Amino acid sequence: MEILLFLAIASRGQVERSDEENHAQFVEHFHSVLNIGRMASYKVHDSMACALQCMRSTLCYSVNFAVHSDDQGHLCELLPADKYQFPNKFESSASYLHYSIESPCEHNPCTNGATCRPLYGSNGFSCERNARRIVNAAPWLKVSSEKVCFGAKDDSYGHFTIPRRGTIISLKLVYVSGYVSCLTGAIPQGSHWGCRNENELTTLVTNGRNEVIFPRYNDNRSYKLRGYNFNSPELVFNVLSPPLSVATGEEFRIWYRQDLLNGSEHNNAGHTCADVYVLMG
Numbered sequence: 001m002e003i004l005l006f007l008a009i010a011s012r013g014q015v016e017r018s019d020e021e022n023h024a025q026f027v028e029h030f031h032s033v034l035n036i037g038r039m040a041s042y043k044v045h046d047s048m049a050c051a052l053q054c055m056r057s058t059l060c061y062s063v064n065f066a067v068h069s070d071d072q073g074h075l076c077e078l079l080p081a082d083k084y085q086f087p088n089k090f091e092s093s094a095s096y097l098h099y100s101i102e103s104p105c106e107h108n109p110c111t112n113g114a115t116c117r118p119l120y121g122s123n124g125f126s127c128e129r130n131a132r133r134i135v136n137a138a139p140w141l142k143v144s145s146e147k148v149c150f151g152a153k154d155d156s157y158g159h160f161t162i163p164r165r166g167t168i169i170s171l172k173l174v175y176v177s178g179y180v181s182c183l184t185g186a187i188p189q190g191s192h193w194g195c196r197n198e199n200e201l202t203t204l205v206t207n208g209r210n211e212v213i214f215p216r217y218n219d220n221r222s223y224k225l226r227g228y229n230f231n232s233p234e235l236v237f238n239v240l241s242p243p244l245s246v247a248t249g250e251e252f253r254i255w256y257r258q259d260l261l262n263g264s265e266h267n268n269a270g271h272t273c274a275d276v277y278v279l280m281g
């Protein structure tokens with residue numbers, strides 16, 4: 001698809017771009033350089049031309065622009081990463097200006113040592129801790145106006161579709177109503193998301209081919225998610241790495257684990273209903 005570019009100088013010397021799907025601005029950092037391997041370099045006459053080169057490549061996330069020029073112009077280095085991925089490589093330099101794509105991470109939304117990840121496709125961010133655990137993120141995109149319900153037996157999975165194409169880095173289930181039980185005789189009241197063990201979760205999210213996507217590399221097992229238990233009001237899954245590319249209308253399913261595996265489901269009961277949100281990259 002051809003990207004239509006709109007360029008303008010914004011009030012703070014930023015370069016702005018837009019196309020039909022996203023909108024981004026470059027923020028200027030004086031006397032700074034991101035000291036990582038470049039993906040390409042050009043000679044250009046001004047910083048706007050450098051930013052434009054970056055916008056033409058979907059793999060470019062920032063640029064270094066040399067202050068001084070020669071007969072051919074200023075050196076413009078396109079970089080395949082941003083200063084949030086390599087904070088220790090973001091250095092002072094009298095020779096360069098650095099331009100990063102503006103994101104909420106510029107305003108330090110993460111506290112208590114969490115790392116900020118810009119979500120350029122949705123003008124969002126996520127604050128993450130070890131093992132890609134999300135402690136705060138925005139914007140969460142609700143996948144449908146209707147709650148999604150899944151049962152504990154008889155292949156009664158819940159399904160939803162992704163409203164727009166892009167990449168998904170996380171998914172959130174917010175409890176609305178109901179319960180699921182894996183043993184009606186012993187635990188007739190069930191739980192929101194689990195079976196017997198309070199700290200083990202048995203709610204799986206698969207694609208339309210019943211391959212488990214959340215949690216990643218789960219191998220159809222029950223699992224633990226730090227900070228959550230089987231009656232948590234919501235579940236936020238860890239960041240997918242690499243992100244998952246999705247098409248508009250692509251189907252996903254919420255399964256109770258024993259129902260997916262057709263194992264020990266004769267004594268299961270109940271339905272849990274939840275609102276579903278995705279975090280787009």
Ligand SMILES: [Ca+2]
Binds near residue numbers: 153156258261263265
């Ligand atoms: Ca089943």
